[in-house]
Amino acid sequence: MSRRFDDYFEKKTILITGAASGIGRAAAVLFAKQGANVVCSDVDDKLGHETLALVQKAGAEGIYVHADVTSRQEVRALVKQAIQTFGKISFLFNSAGSAINRCSFLDIDDALLDKTFNLNFKGTFYAMQEVLPNMLENKHGVIINMASMAQKRGGPGTSVHYASAKGAINTLTLGVAREFASRGIRCLSISPGPIETAFQAASNTTKEMSDKFAADIPLGRIGQPEEIAELALFMCSNACEYMTADTVYVSGGGGWK
Ligand SMILES: NC(=O)c1ccc[n+]([C@@H]2O[C@H](COP(=O)([O-])OP(=O)(O)OC[C@H]3O[C@@H](n4cnc5c(N)ncnc54)[C@H](O)[C@@H]3O)[C@@H](O)[C@H]2O)c1
Numbered sequence: 090m091s092r093r094f095d096d097y098f099e100k101k102t103i104l105i106t107g108a109a110s111g112i113g114r115a116a117a118v119l120f121a122k123q124g125a126n127v128v129c130s131d132v133d134d135k136l137g138h139e140t141l142a143l144v145q146k147a148g149a150e151g152i153y154v155h156a157d158v159t160s161r162q163e164v165r166a167l168v169k170q171a172i173q174t175f176g177k178i179s180f181l182f183n184s185a186g187s188a189i190n191r192c193s194f195l196d197i198d199d200a201l202l203d204k205t206f207n208l209n210f211k212g213t214f215y216a217m218q219e220v221l222p223n224m225l226e227n228k229h230g231v232i233i234n235m236a237s238m239a240q241k242r243g244g245p246g247t248s249v250h251y252a253s254a255k256g257a258i259n260t261l262t263l264g265v266a267r268e269f270a271s272r273g274i275r276c277l278s279i280s281p282g283p284i285e286t287a288f289q290a291a292s293n294t295t296k297e298m299s300d301k302f303a304a305d306i307p308l309g310r311i312g313q314p315e316e317i318a319e320l321a322l323f324m325c326s327n328a329c330e331y332m333t334a335d336t337v338y339v340s341g342g343g344g345w346k
Pocket residue numbers: 106107108109110111112113130131132133156157158159183184185186187188208235236237238280281282283284285286287288289291314
């Protein structure tokens with residue numbers, strides 16, 4: 090694959106949470122192909138090491154670090170190791186996330202609510218807070234957070250807990266982007282409709298639900314993880330320097346059901 094942005098990504102470092110699978114893995118491979126160093130992180134060590142092998146196969150340098158994003162300590166240790174290995178972090182891609190379980194609003198119990206916010210919101214918050222000092226020191230950094238089309242439609246009937254956590258991620262993105270805009274930091278989020286990854290299985294999506302998602306997409310198909318990775322690459326690039334604080338919807342025109 091040819092380089093999209095000349096040598097802009099060469100030897101710049103990206104840290105990716107949720108890199109073992111789906112969108113996180115696709116981003117790891119795409120950034121590696123552009124010459125970036127890739128810090129792959131996840132809780133699934135087997136698949137995480139597989140991603141690292143793909144990064145190395147693409148000719149880039151990388152490391153794999155186990156880190157549960159719901160643990161402040163583990164995220165802190167991850168960032169420390171990334172900085173010890175590569176010196177500075179130019180890009181952070183918070184891809185770790187899941188709807189965990191689908192149910193009606195009245196059935197969302199405290200355990201599901203806490204789990205959902207800990208993984209999606211706090212996991213993103215911790216990584217941002219731990220990485221930002223390094224970016225500020227270097228007067229440059231781009232943070233990309235994974236939100237979801239769900240935050241626009243609210244997840245009625247199946248995932249109000251998840252949609253709310255993703256809505257909070259967009260607010261977090263907006264606030265951090267605006268607070269640090271004058272110090273070389275950009276921060277954006279991506280709000281996809283359904284994408285073909287293990288996420289749907291991990292979120293207990295039924296066949297009936299995924300058929301309903303697919304029928305609602307004017308482009309006639311569910312998205313691929315590489316199509317989200319391409320947007321993350323553009324957002325981090327020097328072709329995107331006037332964009333910050335916003336979310337971008339990627340849904341094939343649908344995603345309302
Ligand atoms: N696939 C979709 O339809 C879709 C749509 C909208 C938004 N998203 C969002 O995109 C992001 C990526 O999802 P995906 O589709 O690639 O899913 P995926 O299941 O393929 O990948 C998610 C990864 O996160 C990891 N993970 C789970 N809990 C973790 C934890 N506590 N600490 C660290 N890593 C953890 C998993 O091991 C997995 O490797 C998520 O934030 C998801 O909410 C996905």
